[in-house]
Amino acid sequence: MYQYNHNDQILIEERVAQFRRQTEQFLKGEISEDGYRALRLRNGVYIQTHAPMLRVAVPYGVLNSKQLHKLAHIARTYDKDYCHITTRQNVQFNWPKLEQIPDILAELAEVQMHAIQTSGNCMRNTTSDHLAGVGIDEIEDPRPYCELIRQWTTLHPEFDYLPRKFKMAVSGSSTDRAATQFHDIGLHLVKNDAGEIGFKVLVGGGLGRTPVIGQVIKPFLDKKHILSYLEATLRIYNLFGRRDNKYKARIKILVRETGLEEFSKLVDAEWALIRDGLEVSDARFDAMKAHFKPLHYDKKAAENITFSRYKKENKVFETWVKYNTLEHKIDGYRVVFLSLKTPDTPPGDLTAEQLDTIAKLAEIYSFGEVRSTHRQNLVFADVKQADLFQLWQLLSAAKLTTPNIGTATDMICCPGLDFCSLANAGSIGIAKEINDMLDNLDYLHDIGDVNINMSGCMNGCAHQSVGHIGILGVDKKGVEWYQLTLGGSSANEAAIGERLGRAVPKNEVTQAVGTILEVYIQQRLEEESFLDTVKRVGIEPFQEKVYASH
16 A cells, blocks of 8 residues: 655654644634634534534545554543444545544544545545456556556645536446446546556536536547546536536536536547646656555465365354455455445444454454445455464454345445534434344345435435435435436446335335335246346336335
């Protein structure tokens, strides 16, 4: 992973000192609420229902064990003994005291972490594929390019105050695991007919109250032009993006209103002015790649036979391997998912004790590294098959082995009314109800690959628009109701879910989800996935059953 140089470290330390002074001035009444708002947002601080919330950047989802130990320490010292993993691969603390946040940021700086640009109208943390560097379908590791973009975006003076927040994602595989089609800019590493690797560029994607699938603006972009093309695109957005209406201020609205062809012409004209001066040299790319060299894998790992024996002898372990591990590009290794979706825990939450345990296990079993995923889980990317049984036992003791990755209880869930001041409805309680309903693992595994995404408001932090089953909380005269959608996807064949019908009251949401799954079981063909069944039969059979009693 990338290691800060001297300049990086000075930058974040000086930023901490600056924000400390600003916070002290605000608490003394020397800075107004409005004046402080922009300052705190640029340092990842939101004001939520019960307390401030601090969002910590995790560039492209990669953490080392030292950073995990620090997060555990912060959770114990400044919070209520836990943290939360977000769908943008970041970490959130929900209970810090405002006057202590500069102290938290100072401690984060000790391990090369910060909260810069995790909120506000700026270029946010660049996300990527959690299987970067180990995926068997990878064209090229996207992390060096993510790091290049991270350095370019950090405190970029021209884009300090954009019309709205701006999000980018990079994928290096044939399978899109980074939801790139729902970002302001999505980048895919691709090969052209000559076998050269470059970028396919998508623009104008996004979720929230107006979900839009991004469009291809550049089918193939030479790598050396990546920063100049991004800069040109941001300049056009900065110039023409709506600033009179925050709901229409995103680039997806600008692209839609301008038209992709005209928008592309504007970008190309701007690009022609700056292209030659912003080329990325091979030496710069090599410097980025040097931070992500192949690990020192054990060449004898593939010869170990204990893995197969343990699977044969222990069915519970075998189930966990099937659902919570994946094939690795190196023989003898597997990718391991740490499920943060145990039935009795809010989705995506981690205790300080779990963080310390994960850090220690990462050092022993996965080169000291862990990754966060878009579905609010964690990953050990490089585990020997021969170590899986012992690792499984240790993770089980920490309640991190629920075998539900990719199943209906592997829910994405925002904090909802429990924490968020923007929410219209709760989500954590309903997630628990659905978990309780689906507590039979055999039934859960028989249902197969079903993504349930649930948000407490239209901002869509939990990506409900692209859930196979989407659940959106709405307010009706102070009462919590929920809209249901079916058929969404953020994968290669991206789709926005279709609304099932009228909203249902809170006490009927879990029953409605159960009914939807029952209809799927009745309607599916042999080995047919939930998403394929919805595509084939449409939403009418589901509507008929869900609303039968109304």
